[in-house]
Amino acid sequence: MPATRKKIESNLAQIRERIAQSCAKRRRRPADVRIVAVTKSTDVESLKSVVELGLTELGESRSVQLGERAEELAAWLARRRNGGPVQVNWHMVGHLQRNKVRAVLPVIACVHSVDSLRLAEEINLRAEKLSRVVDIFLQVNCSEEPQKSGCAVGAAQHLAGLVCTLKNLRLVGLMTMGPLSENPEDARPAFVRLRELFEDIRHDGAGGAAFTQLSMGMSQDYPIAVEEGATVLRIGSALFE
Numbered sequence: 157m158p159a160t161r162k163k164i165e166s167n168l169a170q171i172r173e174r175i176a177q178s179c180a181k182r183r184r185r186p187a188d189v190r191i192v193a194v195t196k197s198t199d200v201e202s203l204k205s206v207v208e209l210g211l212t213e214l215g216e217s218r219s220v221q222l223g224e225r226a227e228e229l230a231a232w233l234a235r236r237r238n239g240g241p242v243q244v245n246w247h248m249v250g251h252l253q254r255n256k257v258r259a260v261l262p263v264i265a266c267v268h269s270v271d272s273l274r275l276a277e278e279i280n281l282r283a284e285k286l287s288r289v290v291d292i293f294l295q296v297n298c299s300e301e302p303q304k305s306g307c308a309v310g311a312a313q314h315l316a317g318l319v320c321t322l323k324n325l326r327l328v329g330l331m332t333m334g335p336l337s338e339n340p341e342d343a344r345p346a347f348v349r350l351r352e353l354f355e356d357i358r359h360d361g362a363g364g365a366a367f368t369q370l371s372m373g374m375s376q377d378y379p380i381a382v383e384e385g386a387t388v389l390r391i392g393s394a395l396f397e
């Protein structure tokens with residue numbers, strides 16, 4: 157059963173409260189933490205609810221589903237009479253195959269999962285054909301689990317430098333996923349590592365001026381991620397279940 161609008165509203169209030177608590181611990185401003193609503197576990201009706209609740213950054217982890225949902229939502233937004241015009245931004249948060257870049261690029265604002273130069277080059281090429289600049293995050297495998305996507309910690313700095321030379325990409329930050337675990341605290345070392353790496357890259361100047369974001373923290377571990385400096389949380393089940 158998908159969650160009702162009321163349920164999503166109360167989930168969102170709770171998430172914002174926990175973000176505020178984590179911010180207070182570290183003297184951060186809640187306004188500096190954005191939520192990307194990851195919609196893979198929900199239906200289009202719930203998606204409309206989150207947009208009406210004011211969340212306009214939406215994420216998907218599968219490219220085909222992202223395309224379908226973006227289209228459906230755009231049609232709904234165009235028909236909608238109440239309220240002013242709303243623009244939503246779609247974020248590709250999951251693994252992106254190079255042969256899917258062309259299809260998905262026209263509907264997305266941002267890719268969180270760039271982990272190789274070949275993928276970066278493909279996005280750059282397709283973006284150039286659309287006369288666009290696409291925001292990207294480099295995904296880093298901070299927990300060093302072998303089955304996980306993301307470039308190695310030791311390769312991130314070099315890759316950031318190379319990606320910055322691609323004219324139709326804008327490197328906005330780094331992304332990581334915490335380890336699969338019941339205990340949110342298990343994610344903290346990975347988040348600390350990502351932040352340190354981010355600071356190293358920034359110190360080098362490899363990232364460029366737009367390099368300001370840390371995409372880390374999901375339903376299970378976002379309060380920890382905020383404590384460790386996340387600026388973008390990718391939240392699905394805590395919002396929709």
Ligand SMILES: *Cc1c(COP(=O)(O)O)cnc(C)c1O
Nearest residue numbers: 194217249374375390391392393
């Ligand atoms: C599914 C997914 C999320 C959201 O996961 P929840 O645990 O439902 O919050 C975030 N990031 C990525 C890359 C995902 O695939």
